[in-house]
Amino acid sequence: MTRPYDFPSLTDLACFEAAARHLSFKRASSELNVTPAAVSHRIKALEIELGRQLFTRQYRSVELTESGALLFVSLQRGFESISETVAKIRSRHDRTGVSIAATTAMGGLLLTPRLATFWKSHPTIAISQFIQDGGPAQGVDLSIHYGDPDLTSDETRVWFRDRILALGSSQFAEAHSIQRISDLSRVPLIHTISGANAWTDWPEWLAAMDRPPPKGPGFYLNNYLISLKAAEDHIGAVLGWEGMVSEHLSSGRLVQLVPEAMESPYPFYVRIHGQASANAKLFADWLVGQDIRDTAV
Template structure:
């Protein structure tokens, strides 16, 4: 009887995936709790069975060959599907609760303030928040993102699509004499560059308003909440989403520095993962409505 799947040793494949993901036999051995020699032996056995090299061995490390890259992508997709299924099976014993992933900024500024109102309407539904600034959002019912919801394979709900304003303190505005758009060209600006979230940045904002790129000093941070704190401390101007920063604007901790604004190129949206329960969908509909 022939085998239903044309696969090498699953142990060899798992070893290869760890080495390819880390681009290091040593790091793979640490992750798998085996020796680097054992990792090398398994990968050589896999290469022998496939009849071609999967890695180019170099003095400073390894890199994937074309065949290795093809196999790695296929394994990642397969392992991600298996991981999702395992998570779903493990969580079946309790599907009354809802898990939702969001960035630190989205959770602190928008999601958490709304939970009290949801619990008042639905006191029997427990909500678990996971802070995932890398946007991978795995193993949860729901996740919040800033970007293009049409690019998702899962069902989505748009939460809000608003205006991007140049914000700062009233003291900062007075110190630099800011009253119109041209006044922002040479003042200190706070840039949020997280590396994973496609935040709209100052050059895009100025370009939309037909202004050249800013020339003033820049302060570069990788966390939006810290960027807001820096702006509150009069360090510089920061870009802000009106719908995200209602409490800051309402309390005048930050104020619009100029009347000019840019419509956000992307909405904040909710992704409904395949594992989502009925309570998760209830919460998703409530968030989108409110």
């Protein structure tokens, strides 16, 4: 009987996808819990079946050939679609609950502190919170983002748009004699680089103040909560969304270094995914109605 789909062994394809994603047979073997030799063997078998070389082998690395890159893109699309479908099926066992994804920072600073208030008025609705710092949120009802809501085809709710302040510890401000905005061009600055959200960074903030790009040393971190902690530890100045870091300011853990502030170019918003339940939409409407500067939550 002829197979309806013309492709090689799924095991070989999964092995190739892992190796192509890591550009390393060794890291792929760790992910798949097999030996590097087994990965190499499966990929060699796949290359023989396809009649094309998929990797260019270097001394300590591998690179995708044109055929390999074409196959990798196709596999990623297919695997992402399968993953999203599986997640949707798994989430359908309880349509009364609400699942919501956010980065570590958004979850810790914006979402988690407000859940107890929601449960006081809706005690029967279960909330499942997922931390997703890397890629796009999948298999959930809702997700929180910072960016342009018009770039998604899903329904959205704009939550708030905030002022962005230059923040640091009082000890840091004193040690670097920070009094005016020009002083920020020479001091250590903390940059947050994240694949999940395009955080507004120092060059944009300074440009909004008609100031040149920073010239001082930079510290680059991929987690906004860690960036805030680094600022608390006097490592550098960090950008902060006024309402989002209100507790840091009220407690004195961070202070506003200069009076100038930038109006945020993007809002924080809630994305309502296609499979969202009625309770999920209820929660989204409730959440965007909360005052972001209300720390008594």
